[in-house]
Amino acid sequence: MEKRVTFRGWLLPLLLIGPQIIISGVFFFYPAGQAIWQSLFIPDPFGLSMQYVGLGNFEYLLSDPYYRRSFLTTGIFSTLVTLVSMLPALFLAVVADRLIKGAGVYRTLLIWPYAVAPAIAGVLWLFMFNSRVGVVSWYLGNLGYDWNHVLNGGEAMGLVVVASAWGRISYNFLFFLAALQAVPKSIIEAAAIDGARFWRRFWTIVVPLLSPTTFFLLVVNIVYAFFETFGVIHTITAGGPQQTTTILVYKVFSDGFVGQDLGSSAAQSVVLLVVVGALTVFQFKFVERRVHY
Amino acid sequence: MGKTMKNLIVGALVVGTTLWSPLVTAAETEIQFWHAFSGRLGELVAAQVDEFNAGQNDYTVVASHKGNYSETLNAGIAAFRADEQPHILMVFEVGTATMMAAKGAVRPVSDVMAASGAEFDENAYIGAVKGYYTSTEGDMLSLPFNSSTPVLWVNRDALKVAGIDPDIDLSTWQNVGSTLDLLKTAGHECPLTTAWQSWIHLENLSAYHDVPFATQDNGFAGLDTELALNGPVQVKHISAMGEWAKEGKFFYAGRRNEGGANFRAGDCALFTESSAGYAGIKAEAKFDFDVRPLPYWKGMGNAPQNTIIGGASLWVMEGHEKAEYTGAGEFLSFLSSSPIQAKWHQDTGYLPITTAAAEATRAAGFYDANPGTDVAVIQMTTNTPTANSKGLRLGSFDQIRGIIDEELEAVWAGDKTAQEALDNAAERGNRLLRRFEQANR
Numbered sequence: 156m157e158k159r160v161t162f163r164g165w166l167l168p169l170l171l172i173g174p175q176i177i178i179s180g181v182f183f184f185y186p187a188g189q190a191i192w193q194s195l196f197i198p199d200p201f202g203l204s205m206q207y208v209g210l211g212n213f214e215y216l217l218s219d220p221y222y223r224r225s226f227l228t229t230g231i232f233s234t235l236v237t238l239v240s241m242l243p244a245l246f247l248a249v250v251a252d253r254l255i256k257g258a259g260v261y262r263t264l265l266i267w268p269y270a271v272a273p274a275i276a277g278v279l280w281l282f283m284f285n286s287r288v289g290v291v292s293w294y295l296g297n298l299g300y301d302w303n304h305v306l307n308g309g310e311a312m313g314l315v316v317v318a319s320a321w322g323r324i325s326y327n328f329l330f331f332l333a334a335l336q337a338v339p340k341s342i343i344e345a346a347a348i349d350g351a352r353f354w355r356r357f358w359t360i361v362v363p364l365l366s367p368t369t370f371f372l373l374v375v376n377i378v379y380a381f382f383e384t385f386g387v388i389h390t391i392t393a394g395g396p397q398q399t400t401t402i403l404v405y406k407v408f409s410d411g412f413v414g415q416d417l418g419s420s421a422a423q424s425v426v427l428l429v430v431v432g433a434l435t436v437f438q439f440k441f442v443e444r445r446v447h448y
Numbered sequence: 449m450g451k452t453m454k455n456l457i458v459g460a461l462v463v464g465t466t467l468w469s470p471l472v473t474a475a476e477t478e479i480q481f482w483h484a485f486s487g488r489l490g491e492l493v494a495a496q497v498d499e500f501n502a503g504q505n506d507y508t509v510v511a512s513h514k515g516n517y518s519e520t521l522n523a524g525i526a527a528f529r530a531d532e533q534p535h536i537l538m539v540f541e542v543g544t545a546t547m548m549a550a551k552g553a554v555r556p557v558s559d560v561m562a563a564s565g566a567e568f569d570e571n572a573y574i575g576a577v578k579g580y581y582t583s584t585e586g587d588m589l590s591l592p593f594n595s596s597t598p599v600l601w602v603n604r605d606a607l608k609v610a611g612i613d614p615d616i617d618l619s620t621w622q623n624v625g626s627t628l629d630l631l632k633t634a635g636h637e638c639p640l641t642t643a644w645q646s647w648i649h650l651e652n653l654s655a656y657h658d659v660p661f662a663t664q665d666n667g668f669a670g671l672d673t674e675l676a677l678n679g680p681v682q683v684k685h686i687s688a689m690g691e692w693a694k695e696g697k698f699f700y701a702g703r704r705n706e707g708g709a710n711f712r713a714g715d716c717a718l719f720t721e722s723s724a725g726y727a728g729i730k731a732e733a734k735f736d737f738d739v740r741p742l743p744y745w746k747g748m749g750n751a752p753q754n755t756i757i758g759g760a761s762l763w764v765m766e767g768h769e770k771a772e773y774t775g776a777g778e779f780l781s782f783l784s785s786s787p788i789q790a791k792w793h794q795d796t797g798y799l800p801i802t803t804a805a806a807e808a809t810r811a812a813g814f815y816d817a818n819p820g821t822d823v824a825v826i827q828m829t830t831n832t833p834t835a836n837s838k839g840l841r842l843g844s845f846d847q848i849r850g851i852i853d854e855e856l857e858a859v860w861a862g863d864k865t866a867q868e869a870l871d872n873a874a875e876r877g878n879r880l881l882r883r884f885e886q887a888n889r
Binding site for chain 1: 518522528529546549551552553700701702703709710715844850853854855857860861863876879880883886887888889
C-alpha cells in the first residue's frame with residue numbers, strides 16, 4: 156500500500172507551490188505569451204506603431220528558403236554537438252574510472268574547459284583556426300590543406316561544432332564518471348568470473364546501467380546545442396558563410412537585434428517554442444522507454 | 449512587448465552603465481552622448497568632450513561607449529522603448545533610413561540648432577556629406593560626425609620587391625588587374641585585399657560609375673525602392689574580383705576590416721579601405737605606403753563621378769527637457785567648429801565635414817607634410833553628386849549588407865557566378881525592403 160501525505164485545506168499547499176508558479180509565470184508564461192502576441196504584428200523598431208498582420212509573419216518566414224534551410228542546419232549542428240560532446244566524454248570517463256594513480260589531477264584537468272565561457276571558447280578556437288595567423292591552419296597549410304572557414308561552409312560548421320562541444324565534454328565527463336562509479340562492482344565481478352571480457356561487460360552491464368544518465372545528458376546537450384551555443388557562433392562565424400552555420404536561435408537574434416525586425420523575430424521564437432516542445436515530448440515518450448532506471 | 453518588463457531590463461542596464469560614468473556636479477545640465485568609438489578614436493572623442501565641458505559651465509556632456517556601430521544603434525533603440533534614451537546618439541550611415549523613418553523618436557538637428565540659438569550654417573558642410581543626412585525637404589536631420597570614403601592603399605615596398613615601379617598608374621581597375629598579374633608572377637602571396645566589401649565594391653562602385661544601387665534615387669525618393677545592384681557595371685566588377693580570387697590575386701579576409709591587419713603587417717600589396725584607415729596604417733606600417741584614389745573601370749558608366757561616405761552622424765532624440773536641447777545644440781555646434789573638425793580630420797583620416805575645416809587643414813600645410821591625405825577629399829568633392837552618387841537611404845540596410853556579404857562570399861568561394869550572386873542578393877534584399885516599407889507605412 157502506497158503511503159500518502161495529504162494536506163487539509165488550501166493555504167499550505169498553495170504556499171508551497173506558490174514560488175514555483177510565480178517563477179514559471181514571470182519568467183516563462185508571461186514572455187512566451189508576449190512572443191505569441193507580438194508575432195501577429197509588424198512593429199517599427201522604436202515601438203511607435205505596430206500593424207496587425209495575422210499570420211503574415213509566419214507566411215513570410217516559411218516562404219524564406221534560408222529559414223527552411225536553417226531547420227536542417229540546426230538539426231545537423233545539434234546532432235553533431237551532442238555526439239562530439241558525449242562520446243569523447245564517455246571514453247574519458249571510462250578511462251578515468253580505471254585509473255588508480257593520479258585520478259584526482261586527471262579529473263580536475265578534464266573539468267577545466269567547462270569553466271571557459273562560450274564566447275571566450277569561440278575566440279580561442281577562432282585564433283587557432285584563423286586562416287592567416289592561426290596555429291592549426293598554419294600546420295594544415297604545411298600539410299597542403301588550405302583551411303579557410305570564412306569561405307568554406309563545411310569547415311565553418313566543423314569549427315563551431317568542435318568549439319561548442321569542447322567545453323561540454325567536461326560537463327558530460329563529470330556525469331558519466333559519477334554514473335560509472337555507481338555501477339555495483341559486484342555485478343561486474345560476477346560477470347568477469349563468468350568469463351565476460353571487458354567489452355562484453357561494458358555493453359551488457361555498464362551501458363544499460365548508464366542509460367538514465369545518458370538520457371539526461373542527451374536532453375541537456377540538445378537543449379544546449381539549441382540555445383546556448385549562441386556565443387560560440389557569434390564570435391566564430393556570425394552565422395556565415397552563406398548562412399551555413401545560422402541555427403534557428405542565431406536567426407532570431409540576427410533578425411531581431413541586427414535587423415530590428417521584431418515581428419519576424421517573435422514569430423521565430425514561437426516556432427522554436429513549438430519545435431523544442433515537440434522534441435521534449437518525443438524524447439520522453441520514445442527514448443525514455445528504453446531507459447532502465 | 450510589455451513595457452513594464454522591458455523597462456525593468458533596460459532600466460537595469462541603464463543603471464548599470466550610469467554607475468560607471470564619471471560623477472558630475474548637480475548644478476549643470478547633463479547631456480548624454482552615446483557613441484561607438486573605442487581605442488584611439490575613443491580617446492579622441494573623450495578629448496573633444498573634455499574640451500567642451502571645460503570651456504563652459506552650463507552643461508556637462510557625459511559620453512558613453514556602447515559597443516560597435518550596430519550595438520550602439522540597438523542600445524539607443526532599446527533605451528528609447530524604455531524611455532531612457534540619451535540626448536545624442538551616434539548612428540552609422542547604414543542606420544540612417546531607420547532613424548529617418550522614426551518620426552517621433554528623433555528631433556531634426558536643424559530644429560535643435562534653430563531652437564538653441566547656437567551657431568549653425570548648413571551650407572558650411574561639404575555637399576556630399578550633407579546630402580546623405582538631409583531630408584527631401586532640405587532639412588538637416590542629423591549632424592555629420594565622422595565621414596570617410598574608400599581609397600586604395602598601396603604598399604610601395606611590395607611593388608618594388610616585385611620589380612614594379614611604385615609610382616605605377618593604379619587609377620583604373622584595368623591597370624590594377626595587370627599589376628596584380630605582375631605581383632602574382634613575382635610570387636606575391638596577397639596582391640590585393642579589401643575591407644567592407646559591400647560598401648567599397650558595390651555601393652561606392654555604383655556611385656563612382658554613376659549607376660544606381662537602388663531605384664528611387666537609391667531610396668532618397670521613397671520607401672518603395674528596389675535594389676539595382678545587379679547591373680552590368682556591378683556584375684563586371686564582381687566577376688573580375690571573383691576571377692582574381694580564384695587565381696590567388698585577391699585575398700578575402702572578412703566582412704569588416706579584418707584585411708587591415710594583413711595590409712598593416714606588410715602581407716598584402718594593395719588594400720581597398722576607408723580613408724579613416726590612415727591612423728592605424730600610419731601607426732603600424734613598417735613599410736613605405738601611399739594612398740591613391742579608388743580605381744574605376746575605364747569606359748564604364750560615368751566614372752569617375754564621386755564616391756560616397758561611410759561613417760556615422762549624431763542624432764538628437766526626442767523626449768527631453770528644453771534646456772537639455774539647448775545644451776545639445778551647443779555641443780553639436782562645438783563639434784562642427786573649424787578647429788575641432790580640422791584636428792579630427794588630421795588625427796583620424798576622416799573627412800573634414802566643413803569646407804572651412806578642409807581649408808584650415810590645407811592652410812596649416814598638413815597635406816604637404818602628409819601627401820595623399822587629401823585624396824579622399826578631392827575624390828568626394830571634385831564632381832557635384834548626382835542622384836546615383838548622393839548616397840544610399842535603404843531600410844534594414846544592416847541586414848541587407850549581411851545578405852550582400854553572404855552572396856559575395858559565394859562568389860569568392862567559386863560557388864556562384866557574379867550574376868547569380870547579385871541577382872540573388874537583389875531578390876533577398878528586396879524582401880527586406882518591402883518589409884521595412886510595411887513596418888513604416
